[in-house]
Amino acid sequence: AQKITQTQPGMFVQEKEAVTLDCTYDTSDPSYGLFWYKQPSSGEMIFLIYQGSYDQQNATEGRYSLNFQKARKSANLVISASQLGDSAMYFCAVAYTGTASKLTFGTGTRLQVTL
Amino acid sequence: NAGVTQTPKFQVLKTGQSMTLQCAQDMNHEYMSWYRQDPGMGLRLIHYSVGAGITDQGEVPNGYNVSRSTTEDFPLRLLSAAPSQTSVYFCASSSGSRSGNTIYFGEGSWLTVV
Numbered sequence: 001a002q003k004i005t006q007t008q009p010g011m012f013v014q015e016k017e018a019v020t021l022d023c024t025y026d027t028s029d030p031s032y033g034l035f036w037y038k039q040p041s042s043g044e045m046i047f048l049i050y051q052g053s054y055d056q057q058n059a060t061e062g063r064y065s066l067n068f069q070k071a072r073k074s075a076n077l078v079i080s081a082s083q084l085g086d087s088a089m090y091f092c093a094v095a096y097t098g099t100a101s102k103l104t105f106g107t108g109t110r111l112q113v114t115l
Numbered sequence: 116n117a118g119v120t121q122t123p124k125f126q127v128l129k130t131g132q133s134m135t136l137q138c139a140q141d142m143n144h145e146y147m148s149w150y151r152q153d154p155g156m157g158l159r160l161i162h163y164s165v166g167a168g169i170t171d172q173g174e175v176p177n178g179y180n181v182s183r184s185t186t187e188d189f190p191l192r193l194l195s196a197a198p199s200q201t202s203v204y205f206c207a208s209s210s211g212s213r214s215g216n217t218i219y220f221g222e223g224s225w226l227t228v229v
Contacts, residue, residue, distance in 0.1 A: 045205060045220040091157050105157030
């Protein structure tokens with residue numbers, strides 16, 4: 001089975017600082033997509049950012065950027081200028097062959113932003 | 116602006132009861148799927164569908180049935196609920212591209228089996 005590894009169960013960051021959330025994955029499929037989702041305490045899944053395996057440049061979406069290192073099978077999420085509202089669970093997910101609805105998720109990282 | 120609608124949002128079942136979690140999307144997406152999320156874990160795929168009349172199993176399909184008679188609806192059936200099925204269930208839909216902004220999740224359904 002495909003596996004997504006998020007090695008940081010919990011992270012703390014001070015407001016306005018940057019934080020990196022780690023994600024590694026295994027796959028032999030040359031074509032795949034990498035996703036990051038935010039899950040606040042209210043429970044909904046909020047899409048943050050996407051990176052295709054053939055994309056040459058790292059994806060960015062506002063304060064979110066994805067540090068994609070294909071050879072290392074690593075797709076770390078960088079949040080710049082953290083805000084109190086960033087406190088949440090963050091999940092890395094991969095879509096392998098087939099559709100985007102077939103996602104494999106990591107176990108998540110709980111981020112706490114402090115004053 | 117409905118997107119993906121799941122009902123009910125909360126449900127308590129007794130062991131052995133049956134129920135159906137409803138999922139509907141109004142975006143004409145071909146691809147739909149059901150996930151479950153247990154405490155301290157990410158979402159795991161239960162069943163998915165690539166179009167009306169076509170369904171397939173995901174990682175944790177046991178105890179669940181699905182059907183896809185229309186593009187819009189993808190209900191998840193629990194035939195005989197067990198305490199191990201206590202979880203949060205998410206429905207998702209997609210146009211089929213791997214582009215992230217085409218994946219939409221419902222708000223989740225909290226199910227407790229006692």
